[in-house]
Amino acid sequence: MELMSMPSPAVHPRGGALPDFSTLHGRARRLDQRLTIDWAGYRLCSHLQPIVSFSHRRVVGYEGLIRATDAAGHSVPPPTLLHQADTAVELIGLDRSCRYVHIGQAAAFGIDGYLFLNMHPLAFASMQVTDCARFMRETAAAFCLPPERLVIEITEDALTDDSSFEASVRYLRELGCRVALDDFGAGHSNFDRVWRLKPEIVKLDRDFALRAAADESARRLLPQIVELLHEAGSLVLLEGIETAEQARIAMAADVDFAQGYLFGRPSGLAPEAAPTVAVIDTVWADYDNSEAEDRRRYRARINDYVNAIGHAAALLADRRSTDEALQLFLGQPGALRCYILDEQGFQISRNIPAQGERRAAGITPETDVARARWSRRPYFRRALESPGRVCVTRPYLCISSAVLCVTVSICYRVDGQRRVLCGDVLWD
Missing domain, CATH: 3.30.450.20 (PAS domain)
Incomplete structure (x- = not known):
């Protein structure tokens, strides 16, 4: 589970000072192409996982996933790290630190395409009162990564019934960022969230990949869900693809983008696109053969x-x-x-x-x-x-x-x- 998908505490911004770009820039450390930042005694770094487009046959972006170590160099799971934030100010400060290190690391690696960033629900809800736009603009400008290449992932925890939700969405779009609805299909997700958010991208929960591979009825349903999301004006990304069969099913369902271990694990090393492209071409070959066999069996039946x-x-x-x-x-x-x-x-x-x-x-x-x-x-x-x-x-x-x-x-x-x-x- 990634840090930004954890439930938010029932608190509001109060007391203390949020770290701005200059503060975080002063905490950052760089070794060759590796960027780290210190937060509350922990060292944070970014691991990037590729996101691919079947149609374009290439990597079109990366999701930034936070990795942390303590003073002894031991790995700290994201939920444990999150629980170290005792106040709203600390939580939003942690959220900013994560976004800073992701943007900086992506720039250091010179990645092309989009950078997908998780945002904690509390940070999302308080963007205006915390002057999030200034922080994002300064960070993006410092690393020469335009806001238009940032895709902010929002979980269902952020989708409240008050007007601050719509205001936060407008705030992000005015900044130039794209919006993705994360983990669709998990928990209580429904199409009302799609209609309210109008996301450019909907990320289907990894459970879709698992169920579609194991259950024919789920496999038949997946293309219909994708079609509905397309008609709602969103592109569709399927998470958690680990096998060639799951990738072929995603391709057959007309999914636009894919993410998962099959195409690359989160890594702190500079990404190499060529192996991932080779995997995509293998999926295409499998898809072509499977479709031809499916058509033959269908006609015979x-x-x-x-x-x-x-x-x-x-x-x-x-x-x-x-x-x-x-x-x-x-x-x-x-x-x-x-x-x-x-x-x-x-x-x-x-x-x-x-x-x-x-x-x-x-x-x-x-x-x-x-x-x-x-x-x-x-x-x-x-x-x-x-x-x-x-x-x-x-x-x-x-x-x-x-x-x-x-x-x-x-x-x-x-x-x-x-x-x-x-x-x-x-x-x-």
Whole structure:
């Protein structure tokens, strides 16, 4: 757990003097390219972890992660370090010291791209009263790192219900910094936080990578979450990627940026981009091979249903009987049912079940399908948009039988009227 994601104490700035840039600059020590700063008897240094873009095939930034040692040279975990701050002034001073050493170290290494910086919730909430802008401008100017290259990560602890939250966000953006919402999906995170913050980047919690690799339903859900975040106006970064499989899943989900041990561990040494780029290219090769195999398996699984529903529509358009037209489709091993919709989406036939169709187990009630209207469904809209072409939905929970299914559909004409023939297919 990193320092800035720890809970904040219930205090407000009071008493004492916050360290400004000059004070911190006087505490800093430099050995070759290594920058350290002393705080309350501890020595702080910055370790940088790469953040990559799949599309650009390169490192696009680094996150600064604080590392501390005590007077004896022993490593001090971030939570332990945080607990040494007894007052709000000390806590905000520690927060500033961390940002100072990250910015200075990134500049010393001459890194390109963005620098991601955590900010403690208390420091975030009190930016205006502590003149944070002056400190940030002076620090960025001294190290020739423009504020526009800084991405401030905000955790859900900072998202309060009062107006100071919006004021702090505006304050950061007026300074020129970008904003990232950190650890989305952990704790009580929800889309309300995205709508309020309007972050340039949303960092998905590492649990997404773990779950998507272990659970197919989570793997199907991840692209939908990414798509929603894109539509909300944010780029998406997935944290905690440790394996090639997790990276491939992130790429398939259209994640923009990735971070994790696979691409590089946090390091106090000058970063080398070439090994990371080689890893990205390996992920691309794995993705290409996997996508080709997935498409092959998908076509093999769905083709019989596509051909059968197309055959049924041709027979119905030729005014053949429903039983004759649907016999081939309903005889397929995974077929659930067929039904016909008019051009407004009203169901004009009964549900015509395949033998052995699964019934709902207490999730959906038995209903009179004569009143049903399915015009909102993708299988209806897409079929009307592409007459004569079979359309296939993504897997979804079927409201009629409470099982995972896909629907194949096709628009045809009979007696001058448009009809949409739909067939549900079990997709366990």
